Amino acid sequence: MPVAEYAPPPKRTLSSLRRDLRVFAKYHLVRRPHDYPAPAEDDMGVELLGFDSATHVRALEAHAAHFDIATLGTVTYRERSFPISWVRNRAPADAPRLLVLSGVHGNEHAGILAVPRILSRLAASAPAVSVGIVTPVNPVGATEGSRFNGQGFDINRDFRRFETVEARLVRDVIADFDPQLIVSLHEGPQDASFIFANRHTPPGLAERAITTLDARGVLLASSDYFGRRLPAPGYAPVSLTNHLLTKLWAATLGMMHTGMYADELGLGELTLESSWRGREEERVLAHVELVCALVEQLAAGGAAQ
Ligand SMILES: [Zn+2]
Numbered sequence: 001m002p003v004a005e006y007a008p009p010p011k012r013t014l015s016s017l018r019r020d021l022r023v024f025a026k027y028h029l030v031r032r033p034h035d036y037p038a039p040a041e042d043d044m045g046v047e048l049l050g051f052d053s054a055t056h057v058r059a060l061e062a063h064a065a066h067f068d069i070a071t072l073g074t075v076t077y078r079e080r081s082f083p084i085s086w087v088r089n090r091a092p093a094d095a096p097r098l099l100v101l102s103g104v105h106g107n108e109h110a111g112i113l114a115v116p117r118i119l120s121r122l123a124a125s126a127p128a129v130s131v132g133i134v135t136p137v138n139p140v141g142a143t144e145g146s147r148f149n150g151q152g153f154d155i156n157r158d159f160r161r162f163e164t165v166e167a168r169l170v171r172d173v174i175a176d177f178d179p180q181l182i183v184s185l186h187e188g189p190q191d192a193s194f195i196f197a198n199r200h201t202p203p204g205l206a207e208r209a210i211t212t213l214d215a216r217g218v219l220l221a222s223s224d225y226f227g228r229r230l231p232a233p234g235y236a237p238v239s240l241t242n243h244l245l246t247k248l249w250a251a252t253l254g255m256m257h258t259g260m261y262a263d264e265l266g267l268g269e270l271t272l273e274s275s276w277r278g279r280e281e282e283r284v285l286a287h288v289e290l291v292c293a294l295v296e297q298l299a300a301g302g303a304a305q
Pocket residue numbers: 104105108186187
């Protein structure tokens with residue numbers, strides 16, 4: 001099993017601790033760390049792959065023969081409009097439903113660039129699974145190279161108060177599409193890929209998905225982005241402590257991410273975190289293979305197990 005090897009962590013000093021705490025607070029404790037406009041983020045080493053809204057829409061429309069493609073909503077930034085697309089395959093009405101959220105954080109490009117490739121794979125395999133993809137959830141951030149939206153909000157902290165149009169669109173899609181499972185495609189500063197799952201994710205689903213990723217050449221992380229060792233390569237199962245901390249975080253700071261929101265609805269959600277550094281091919285591969293692995297499992301009745 002290929003597992004990423006890590007350099008020893010840099011020595012901690014008082015000034016590095018201050019910096020780490022500042023970055024931690026900005027990324028995890030604040031829903032709106034910036035005012036308009038959204039800045040490019042470079043303090044955690046993210047490497048952008050390049051995103052252009054019109055090019056992305058064209059890449060989706062190239063698959064119009066097999067998919068229904070619509071504009072879910074539009075956001076405006078600096079007098080430019082950016083579409084958020086909604087793509088669905090044509091599966092039988094009673095097929096299980098998988099909702100894919102791509103690019104909730106705009107500067108995590110791999111999960112967005114993976115979408116046209118996911119469509120190619122789905123067109124070729126024509127699974128009996130209804131797949132709906134929101135892409136990108138944060139088109140302004142994706143264009144500007146920012147984690148945040150055009151108003152400076154972290155959309156993935158806004159699933160309690162729903163102050164952003166992007167979070168409200170996702171909330172409405174969840175209500176209308178009524179998925180059995182959600183997968184949210186992210187990237188992070190760790191050296192390879194890992195998955196975490198909320199409490200309603202069917203037992204065994206994440207483990208089987210990780211086995212498939214491993215078999216298909218996706219490099220699995222041995223630690224998460226806080227440097228904590230994972231119990232198994234590529235997998236950070238949700239602990240009770242973690243769950244309670246997230247609830248506390250929602251109650252005190254009014255913030256909630258999609259995984260916790262899904263949890264409150266009784267819905268399973270898996271989050272992929274690939275490394276936001278390295279070769280584009282490897283970064284995109286993790287997202288394509290995870291979505292395809294979940295589709296295969298749902299087609300085989302995996303959501304009921
Ligand atoms: Zn993210």
